[in-house]
Amino acid sequence: MSAKNAALQHHFEDLGQQYESSQLGMWAFLVQEILFFGGLFLGYLVYRSSYPEAFKIGSSLLDVKLGGINTAVLIASSLTMALAVYWAQKGDKKKIILFLTLTLILGSTFLGIKVVEYSHKWHHGLVPGEMFAYSGPLADQVRIFYSFYFAMTGMHALHMIIGAGLIVWLMVKAARGRFTAEYSTPVEMFGLYWHFVDIVWIYLFPLLYLIGRS
Amino acid sequence: MPQHTIPKRIYYIIFGALMFLTAITIWVAFIDLGAFSDVIALGIATTKATLVILYFMHVRYSSKLTWAAVFSGFLFLAILLTITMSDYLTRGWDSLPKPW
Missing domain, CATH: 1.20.5 (Single alpha-helices involved in coiled-coils or other helix-helix interfaces)
Structure with missing residues (x-):
């Protein structure tokens, strides 16, 4: 096989078709993810429309400063990821690894801040279940808000953890020189995943942290 | 190279816009606008999501x-x-x- 075709798998006509197929497949997965998170957002909407006051109370107990910082951290990680894709398309190994490392650091920062927030909620008895200790107004309904808070941010954080693992895998591949200007598809497809996770947070932040602030 | 390479400048501009919109949405959340608060918050979130999808996720060029x-x-x-x-x-x- 000639060097030109090293990245081309035998069942594709050319690199363009191979790339299009990867992109469509990745989007098919992301469409499924949109509807998966969509179910959680729907549950949130149904209960929030039923108990608007309790959701405002629950929201006002969250730390808007930490949530805001995390939003900025995640958007910054999307920028570094976009730049990692940019350098992957140029086939610059060192810069791919540099920007993947920055993305990993920012992603880990997000998760670290999330741990601080979770432990804070734990110590204040805001985790639904046996330990739930909030006894202010509408306690039972505030508990429902916190069920959504932990289910939605927890599922988001799980996606971040999986993403962090995949970044390490991409860094190893990049270090082995697997990505060239001709073939950078895995970095690009992972970029789509990472940006999707960012989009989920773009909606979670106002819906969980910013209601009932005024 | 089968895929479209987007100039880095565009990524920086989108990043700036996303940060700006985040600041706006936090600021607006502390102003009492009644039911409009939700409309504005979701409008800003959807604008941000659209920017991410079109530029960071390259859909505009797909x-x-x-x-x-x-x-x-x-x-x-x-x-x-x-x-x-x-x-x-x-x-x-x-x-x-x-x-x-």
């Missing part, structure tokens, strides 16, 4: 097939949300006496 796939995802999400909420939000609208 094939029609990719456009169709992305659009179908949000179309079905809209169906899910609209039909379910049109049920929940309209319950109790009728003033008919309950048979039980």
